[in-house]
Amino acid sequence: MFVRALFMLLLALNLGGACWLAFANRPAVDAAPATDPGVPRLELLAERDGDDHAELASAPESPADLANDQCRRFGPFPTQADARSAMNTLTPLTKRIRMREEHATQTRGYWVYLPAMPTREQALSTARALAGKGVHDYYVVTAGDQQNTISLGLFRDQGNADRRRAEIAALGFVPKVNTRTEDLPVYWLDFALAGAEPADLASRVAGAHEAHIEPTRCL
Incomplete structure (x- = not known):
């Protein structure tokens, strides 16, 4: 009877030790630093946030770029639809363009x-x-x-x-x-060109027979 009890005790101790070795928390191994102390970590372009890309894309033009702009106004157009159609034609040819409304005596x-x-x-x-x-x-x-x-x-x-x-x-x-x-509303297009104005710019706009292009102050 005594021998049987001793055998059961030893078996329980062995099982407990095996479980402890299998499931005990092991200390984490410190990863080696990617760079030497004091040297910033190399960051891949793909790891950067999308906001950084947006910031670069929306960076304002330099004063030198703005100084080279050739600014014009095109109009007047009798309706907003006429001005919008002309704007769609000119947009690919300009750096920036906007439509504005004026009132004129006709x-x-x-x-x-x-x-x-x-x-x-x-x-x-x-x-x-x-x-x-x-x-x-x-x-x-x-x-x-x-x-x-x-x-x-x-x-x-x-x-x-x-x-x-x-x-x-x-x-x-x-x-x-x-x-x-x-007194009726008329519509003008203000736009900026990166270089000289193309000679046939106005003729590219369909239905703009009474409109004309003239220099204006850059905004």
């Missing part, structure tokens, strides 16, 4: 008329005199700021308006021509 037509009469009766009498001389395309204004004025036509082209005025004047009347204007 001619909307030419109005030929006989000035307002003191009374409606006088206006109607003058209208009958016009009709008696073969003029039938007129209108007597009956209300508003131009009341008792006789309108003789609104023309898009100034030459046509001048001919109408001369025609009525030849009949013994004293017509006037008034230029009608309106």
